Amino acid sequence: MGEQAIRILMDPSQDDAAYIRQVAEVKRAVELWSMDPGFARRFREDPAAALAEHGLSVDVLSVQILTSTELATQYNAGDREKIPLAARRYHAFIREKRADRDRMAREECVPVHPAFRAWRSRQLNRCWVELGARNESLIHVPLTFELNIGCSVGCPFCGVAAPQLEKVARYDDETCALWRGILEYTKETIGSAAGSGTCYYATEPFDNPDYEKFTEDFFEVFGIVPQVTTAAAMRRPERTRAYLEKMMPKYRRIHRFSVLSLDILRRICDYFTLEELLFVELLPQFPEAPFCRFANAGRARSGKIRTAPESEGSTICCLSGFVVNLAGHSIRLLTPCGASPEYPTGEQIIARETFTDLADFRRVFEGMISRYMAEELPKTQPLFLRPGLSFEATEDGIAFSRPGIIRLKFCGQDDLPAQLYQDVLRKLRTGGKSAMDIAGELLEESDESPAHVFYLLKKFETAGLFLEPYECEGK
Ligand code: SF4
Structure with a gap:
C-alpha cells in the first residue's frame, strides 16, 4: 500500500488499489450493518466471523467504531490517534462526499441567469425555515430531465408517486436534435448549472433503452456524466456494469442503487465487486432493513408504510427549478416543501406546460422564468409573511x-x-x-x-x- 494515510478518492490520479480495497471493505461492512437484518447481531456475537462470512478482512475495531455511537464518541474524545487507519479513511471518504454535495448546492447548481439565481436562492433559504436540517441534503438543482413518462418499478413508498410507465423517448433523429438543442439552449441561458441535474426524476433511468445515448450527449455538452439512481440495477446487471465501466473513467462521481429487498442486496453484492461498488451508494429501501427510513411523502403517505415523522421535513424533492420531460414534451417548475395533504409529494408544483419543438421550448422556458422568478423585490406588490412562522x-x-x-x-x-x-x-x-x-x-x-x-x-x-x-x- 502507498504511504499516504488519506487520499482523495474522487481524484483518479490518487488511486491506489490497496487503499480502494480497504475503504470498499469498510463500506460493505457498514452497508451490511444498515441493511442486513441479522448482521448487527452476528457481528456483536462474533465480529471476525461475521465479516469473514462476507469475505471481508478489514479490522474489527474500525467497523465497531463506525457502527457504535458510544465507541465513536469515546475514541473521538480521547483516543483519536488510536482510531485504526481503515476507519479514518472511510470517514475521510464520507467527508469528501459531503463536501462535494455542499459544493454542488453552493456553486455548481447556481444558475448564471440573475432572476433564476435570486429565485433559487430564496427557495433554498425558505427550505431552511420550513424543513430545517432536511434541507442539508437538498442541493436545489435548477434543471433536471426525464426521458420517460412514468416508471416501471412501482415502489409502494415512491416519494414522488411516479405513475406507471407509459412512454419512453427514443433516440431517433428528431428527438436527438431536440435533446441536443435543449441541452445547448439551457446551457446558454443558465450556464453550466444546467448540467448539474440528472436524466431521471420521477422515472427509472434504465427504463429507457437509449439512456446511454442520451447521457453521452449530455456529457458532450456539459462534460458531466449525470448521476444515476436506479432501482433496476439487477434487471440487466450486465447493462448496469457496462454503464459504470464506460462512464466512471470519463467522470468519477457517486451513483446510487436503491435496494428494494434483502434478496436484491445479496444479488448486488454477489454480482459486483467491492471496488465496483465503492462509488455506488446502496440505499436501504425495504422495511426489514435496520436503517430504512422512508420519507412521509408520495405513496408512502398511504398509512401502510412506516415512515419518518413529518417533523423531519418529508420530501425527497431536491430541485428548485425545472423538470423537462423529453418523452411528454413537458416542463414543470417546482421546488421542495414539506409533504402535506395539499402537497402530498413534498413538491410545490408552480407551473406545468407542454412544448412542441425547440422554439416552443424556449418560449415556455423563458416565459416561466419571467413570470415566476422576480429578481428584485417588487416594490408595489402586496407582501405577505409565510404562514406557520x-x-x-x-x-x-x-x-x-x-x-x-x-x-x-x-x-x-x-x-x-x-x-x-x-x-x-x-x-x-x-x-x-x-x-x-x-x-x-x-x-x-x-x-x-x-x-x-x-x-x-x-x-x-x-x-x-x-x-x-x-x-x-x-x-
Ligand atoms: S421510487 Fe424511483 S424507482 Fe420507485 S417508483 Fe418511484 S421513481 Fe420509480
Whole structure:
C-alpha cells in the first residue's frame, strides 16, 4: 500500500488499489450493518466471523467504531490517534462526499441567469425555515430531465408517486436534435448549472433503452456524466456494469442503487465487486432493513408504510427549478416543501406546460422564468409573511421562528437600529402592504429612510420569508 494515510478518492490520479480495497471493505461492512437484518447481531456475537462470512478482512475495531455511537464518541474524545487507519479513511471518504454535495448546492447548481439565481436562492433559504436540517441534503438543482413518462418499478413508498410507465423517448433523429438543442439552449441561458441535474426524476433511468445515448450527449455538452439512481440495477446487471465501466473513467462521481429487498442486496453484492461498488451508494429501501427510513411523502403517505415523522421535513424533492420531460414534451417548475395533504409529494408544483419543438421550448422556458422568478423585490406588490412562522420583537431586533425547526434573528445596528426592524415587522404583520406602502407610512410616522426600509425588506425576502407573488393569488 502507498504511504499516504488519506487520499482523495474522487481524484483518479490518487488511486491506489490497496487503499480502494480497504475503504470498499469498510463500506460493505457498514452497508451490511444498515441493511442486513441479522448482521448487527452476528457481528456483536462474533465480529471476525461475521465479516469473514462476507469475505471481508478489514479490522474489527474500525467497523465497531463506525457502527457504535458510544465507541465513536469515546475514541473521538480521547483516543483519536488510536482510531485504526481503515476507519479514518472511510470517514475521510464520507467527508469528501459531503463536501462535494455542499459544493454542488453552493456553486455548481447556481444558475448564471440573475432572476433564476435570486429565485433559487430564496427557495433554498425558505427550505431552511420550513424543513430545517432536511434541507442539508437538498442541493436545489435548477434543471433536471426525464426521458420517460412514468416508471416501471412501482415502489409502494415512491416519494414522488411516479405513475406507471407509459412512454419512453427514443433516440431517433428528431428527438436527438431536440435533446441536443435543449441541452445547448439551457446551457446558454443558465450556464453550466444546467448540467448539474440528472436524466431521471420521477422515472427509472434504465427504463429507457437509449439512456446511454442520451447521457453521452449530455456529457458532450456539459462534460458531466449525470448521476444515476436506479432501482433496476439487477434487471440487466450486465447493462448496469457496462454503464459504470464506460462512464466512471470519463467522470468519477457517486451513483446510487436503491435496494428494494434483502434478496436484491445479496444479488448486488454477489454480482459486483467491492471496488465496483465503492462509488455506488446502496440505499436501504425495504422495511426489514435496520436503517430504512422512508420519507412521509408520495405513496408512502398511504398509512401502510412506516415512515419518518413529518417533523423531519418529508420530501425527497431536491430541485428548485425545472423538470423537462423529453418523452411528454413537458416542463414543470417546482421546488421542495414539506409533504402535506395539499402537497402530498413534498413538491410545490408552480407551473406545468407542454412544448412542441425547440422554439416552443424556449418560449415556455423563458416565459416561466419571467413570470415566476422576480429578481428584485417588487416594490408595489402586496407582501405577505409565510404562514406557520412566529415573529417576535427581541432586545436587539426581531426573530422569526418555526418551533422545533429554526429561529432566525435579525439584529439592529448603526443605521438600522432594532426599532426599525420592529417597525417594519409591525407593518408586515397586518399583511398586504407593499414595500412602497411600508416605506411611505414609516417615513410619515417616524421619518425613517425609505432606502433603509427597502434594504430590510430585501433581507427578509432573500431569507425566503415572504410568499412569492404567484403564491399570493386570492389573498
Ligand atoms: S421510487 Fe424511483 S424507482 Fe420507485 S417508483 Fe418511484 S421513481 Fe420509480
